[in-house]
Amino acid sequence: MKSPGVIGVIGVIGRTLGWIDDRTGLVAVTEHAMFHKVPRSAKWWYVFGSATLMFFIVQLVTGVLLTTLFVPSAGEAYQSLVYIDEKIPMGWMLRALHGWSSNAMCIMMLIHMTQIFLHGTYKFPRELTWVAGVALCVTTLGLAFTGQIMRWDANAYWGLGIGAAIVDRVPFAGNWLRSVVLGGPNISGATLSRFFALHVFVLPGTAIGLIGLHLILVLKGGISEMPKVGQPVKPETYRKEYEDRVKKTGVPFFPDAARRDMVFCGAALIGLIGLAAWYGPFGPGPVPSPTIIEVAPRPDGLFLWLFAVLALLPPDSETFLILVGPPVGIAFLAALPFISPSGERAPSRRPISVIILCIIVTALAVLTWLGETSPWSPVMKAWTSIPTPIEYVRHRSPLELQGAIQLQYAQCRNCHSIGGEGGERGPALDDVATRLSWDQLVRQIQQGGGNMPAYGKSLNSAETEALAAFLSTLDGGTLPALIPGAMEQQPGRDQSPTVDPRAEAEPEVDSDTVAAR
Amino acid sequence: MIRFDSSHLHQPLTSASKSLRLVIAASWIFVGAACDRLPGKPPPNPAPVISVATTAGFEAMWAERCTGCHGADGQMGAGLPMRNAEYLKAVPDGEMFSIIRDGVPSSRMPGFGGNAIGGVSDEIIRDFIKGMHTTWASSEGSNVSRGISWRPSDATGDIARGASIFAAKCAACHPAEQKVPVLEGAMPDQLIAGSVTDPFYLRLVSDQHLRSNIVFGRTDLGMPGAAGPFRGPDGGEVTGGLDAADVADLVAYLASKRNTWPSGPEVEDGAP
Numbered sequence: 001m002k003s004p005g006v007i008g009v010i011g012v013i014g015r016t017l018g019w020i021d022d023r024t025g026l027v028a029v030t031e032h033a034m035f036h037k038v039p040r041s042a043k044w045w046y047v048f049g050s051a052t053l054m055f056f057i058v059q060l061v062t063g064v065l066l067t068t069l070f071v072p073s074a075g076e077a078y079q080s081l082v083y084i085d086e087k088i089p090m091g092w093m094l095r096a097l098h099g100w101s102s103n104a105m106c107i108m109m110l111i112h113m114t115q116i117f118l119h120g121t122y123k124f125p126r127e128l129t130w131v132a133g134v135a136l137c138v139t140t141l142g143l144a145f146t147g148q149i150m151r152w153d154a155n156a157y158w159g160l161g162i163g164a165a166i167v168d169r170v171p172f173a174g175n176w177l178r179s180v181v182l183g184g185p186n187i188s189g190a191t192l193s194r195f196f197a198l199h200v201f202v203l204p205g206t207a208i209g210l211i212g213l214h215l216i217l218v219l220k221g222g223i224s225e226m227p228k229v230g231q232p233v234k235p236e237t238y239r240k241e242y243e244d245r246v247k248k249t250g251v252p253f254f255p256d257a258a259r260r261d262m263v264f265c266g267a268a269l270i271g272l273i274g275l276a277a278w279y280g281p282f283g284p285g286p287v288p289s290p291t292i293i294e295v296a297p298r299p300d301g302l303f304l305w306l307f308a309v310l311a312l313l314p315p316d317s318e319t320f321l322i323l324v325g326p327p328v329g330i331a332f333l334a335a336l337p338f339i340s341p342s343g344e345r346a347p348s349r350r351p352i353s354v355i356i357l358c359i360i361v362t363a364l365a366v367l368t369w370l371g372e373t374s375p376w377s378p379v380m381k382a383w384t385s386i387p388t389p390i391e392y393v394r395h396r397s398p399l400e401l402q403g404a405i406q407l408q409y410a411q412c413r414n415c416h417s418i419g420g421e422g423g424e425r426g427p428a429l430d431d432v433a434t435r436l437s438w439d440q441l442v443r444q445i446q447q448g449g450g451n452m453p454a455y456g457k458s459l460n461s462a463e464t465e466a467l468a469a470f471l472s473t474l475d476g477g478t479l480p481a482l483i484p485g486a487m488e489q490q491p492g493r494d495q496s497p498t499v500d501p502r503a504e505a506e507p508e509v510d511s512d513t514v515a516a517r
Numbered sequence: 518m519i520r521f522d523s524s525h526l527h528q529p530l531t532s533a534s535k536s537l538r539l540v541i542a543a544s545w546i547f548v549g550a551a552c553d554r555l556p557g558k559p560p561p562n563p564a565p566v567i568s569v570a571t572t573a574g575f576e577a578m579w580a581e582r583c584t585g586c587h588g589a590d591g592q593m594g595a596g597l598p599m600r601n602a603e604y605l606k607a608v609p610d611g612e613m614f615s616i617i618r619d620g621v622p623s624s625r626m627p628g629f630g631g632n633a634i635g636g637v638s639d640e641i642i643r644d645f646i647k648g649m650h651t652t653w654a655s656s657e658g659s660n661v662s663r664g665i666s667w668r669p670s671d672a673t674g675d676i677a678r679g680a681s682i683f684a685a686k687c688a689a690c691h692p693a694e695q696k697v698p699v700l701e702g703a704m705p706d707q708l709i710a711g712s713v714t715d716p717f718y719l720r721l722v723s724d725q726h727l728r729s730n731i732v733f734g735r736t737d738l739g740m741p742g743a744a745g746p747f748r749g750p751d752g753g754e755v756t757g758g759l760d761a762a763d764v765a766d767l768v769a770y771l772a773s774k775r776n777t778w779p780s781g782p783e784v785e786d787g788a789p
Contacts, residue, residue: 092557277557278557279556279557280555280556281557281559381581384582385580385581387584387586387588388594394593394738397710397718398713398715398718399715402721402722405586405595406721408585408586408625409625460720462720462721463721465717469717
């Protein structure tokens with residue numbers, strides 16, 4: 001039994017809603033959005049767009065809360081992150097949720113795009129939905145990139161340094177663009193303010209606008225059906241066919257299709273909280289400082305592939321590819337529905353699209369893996385922290401041991417490994433004596449070559465001698481010489497040093513050298 | 518007051534809502550008590566520094582900054598082993614401190630404190646030296662140095678006498694040739710260690726380096742300290758250690774060889 005009071009309250013609410021609907025029409029719009037019919041075949045493939053939106057909402061909520069705590073000034077940003085992590089109750093959780101949700105949003109978005117691409121959903125009449133989606137993709141990546149800079153740690157410095165280097169390459173306007181991006185010639189407080197404005201106002205605003213447009217277009221064009229072989233898109237007849245089918249066999253979006261979205265989003269949200277609780281927030285990494293050289297700055301996971309591309313591009317094509325590649329790629333993506341607006345949607349009938357997708361996914365995966373391991377980065381602490389293998393210390397002469405010390409001291413091992421430890425930028429040196437003769441060793445040390453700097457100026461003759469003497473003992477165990485002249489001792493060194501070798505006859509020197517090892 | 522009430526047994530709905538309430542209460546307790554102890558909570562910033570005075574702290578710093586030259590456990594590195602309590606005792610802590618903080622000028626020992634990049638504080642270096650003493654205290658007992666001091670006295674060595682001691686006690690393992698091939702499977706007493714009179718070697722090392730090696734040996738590589746025993750020219754064992762004067766003479770003899778070969782055939786363009 002309801003009391004008259006309750007009935008009265010319900011009546012007031014009902015009248016208020018009626019008034020609002022009369023003036024705005026919002027109820028009708030909501031009703032249409034909730035109960036419009038969607039194809040029966042729209043099943044679990046279709047949940048990724050909703051999940052992306054859900055993560056965006058998480059980003060908005062956590063982002064607003066973080067904005068109230070974060071101090072966007074170069075001097076205090078880092079400390080304010082530490083303050084959020086340590087002093088604000090569950091502040092670290094807030095940062096963790098924001099960071100993990102940003103990654104999750106980007107991943108969901110990429111899966112969503114992949115699905116749309118694979119199913120040919122971008123074709124008529126949903127071209128603009130796709131174009132708005134591509135714009136959203138760029139905006140989201142922009143948010144992720146600027147978000148990394150908000151951490152204002154050494155990795156943020158990396159990101160800014162690379163970004164500045166890219167715009168610097170623009171012909172003619174490079175310098176000007178660089179100062180626009182950085183707010184001056186160098187990374188400074190003005191840079192942080194700029195990226196804060198982008199991350200907190202410009203890009204989220206753009207994203208909200210684009211999401212609205214994207215959703216309106218989805219409602220207008222209708223949710224696509226699962227592609228069927230032999231059911232190509234024909235612009236003349238598609239609309240009518242789609243409407244007929246949906247009217248006949250469609251189900252209301254709410255609750256039939258929305259139920260799957262809600263289940264998936266709920267599971268994704270639980271997964272997100274789990275990740276945040278278990279792995280915690282991202283960074284802040286080492287304090288940003290140009291004088292700290294003992295960091296190997298690396299971008300966040302999403303940009304690792306870009307990091308790898310930048311590191312691996314041949315130097316002469318760098319500028320062209322960096323400046324031309326991304327715009328062309330984005331333009332191609334946006335132009336896709338106009339390149340192929342009709343025809344079959346089923347992946348089995350679009351082998352070229354599937355192959356392109358496979359190539360892109362494989363390339364990104366490999367590049368990301370390379371970026372994660374970054375074998376081109378020197379191991380900055382190798383010279384003091386990785387010992388010379390004991391088998392390379394045993395049975396070595398005092399001079400060779402000095403050479404082993406020189407190898408550490410000149411930081412050769414930051415780029416070269418011996419005994420499986422050290423950098424991977426240059427070749428491993430375990431069998432270098434089978435590949436290079438004494439003269440070649442000395443020349444390589446003094447003049448460099450390949451990617452190796454010349455050490456002739458920084459090593460004196462005794463240091464070079466010791467280094468070459470040690471390296472010439474590294475014959476990979478029992479490997480034979482790969483080139484004639486390798487694995488021979490230095491000419492003239494097996495004589496008594498009290499005799500000036502320049503006084504000795506040349507032939508005698510030669511006959512002695514071969515026997516050494 | 519606790520009252521036993523069995524009515525819920527007959528009311529499944531109430532029982533369900535009761536256990537629901539229990540679950541909710543438990544999760545609130547969990548949220549309240551455990552959330553700030555979740556594994557994701559970042560450690561305090563800056564992360565607490567493990568004192569290098571502790572074994573763990575000392576080993577971590579050794580591994581990061583010393584193993585490259587002095588070996589993973591303080592020996593069998595290319596540089597002088599520190600796992601030698603006798604040596605550590607002989608070097609005054611003040612000297613060790615300045616070696617670690619500022620390095621040894623014109624040698625390959627860099628400084629790890631002061632103004633060096635990534636340098637550590639004086640206090641950490643002092644703790645580190647304590648750590649060396651405690652970690653390697655058990656490596657004592659051999660008396661390889663015979664109590665000869667680490668730093669030389671003012672007396673200059675006698676080169677001629679040094680040469681004769683060298684011939685009697687050192688030359689069997691350290692022949693004049695820079696390098697003699699070592700046969701695989703050779704017994705330790707047959708090992709030939711290579712030349713120490715090589716001018717390139719001598720240019721790379723200081724007299725103090727020579728002295729430390731002679732006095733404290735490199736037992737990890739099979740070289741005896743001042744106590745011997747040595748190998749004679751005929752391959753037989755020579756007992757009878759070196760005294761302080763012998764060491765000074767040997768160093769003087771080796772130092773006299775440093776510039777006997779001012780520039781080798783390869784290096785005419787650049788003298789050190």
